[in-house]
Amino acid sequence: EIVMTQSPATLSVSPGERVTLSCRASQSVSSNLAWYQQKPGQAPRLLIFHASTRATGIPARFSGSGSGTEFTLTISSLQSEDFAVYYCQHYNSWLYTFGQGTKLDIK
């Protein structure tokens, strides 16, 4: 099983700031990585797939990068609606696994 590790667990940031979230895979997943956003009481929403392709309707301030074992999700200028939990997920094999999540808090 591929273990996905996200860091940090919690990040306190101010609106307007640029933020970078990290996701590391225990072995190479090529570019087979997705990012999701989950707000309290809501289902997760797909943000990024193929490591860097934005899903339909996702604002351009969200961008993904990386390949192999190291990945990042960048939000260029945090909006109030971006405070949420973010998960990465690999799909390099059918045994899909998620990271434990990074929570973005308002500073």
Place this chain on the structure above:
Amino acid sequence: EVQLVESGGGLVQPGGSLRLSCAASGLTFSSYAMSWVRQAPGKGLEWVSAITGGGGSTYYPDSVKDRFTISRDNSKNTLYLQMSSLRVEDTALYYCTPGGPPTGWFDPWGQGTLVTVSS
């Protein structure tokens, strides 16, 4: 617009069984692999099963293998999850979502149905 409506959750005793359903609309259901993903209260996401569009292949992690069975009825645009030998640690919100082999990402997600395993 894709809509996914899960149902069938509830309170069940350890060792019991439950069947979840997911009614899908707004997509060509048989063209999509489908998955169930769960989230324990206050915890992260865990994929628990997938089935190909035609239903010919199914996939499970070890945590639920031999206890959970995923199936689908493409004539009814409905996905199922039969859960047996339930454990306290199966308590979670269960989401239905298009995704699985060969694509692998999940989009969109239903609102989930809550399964509580407790004596």
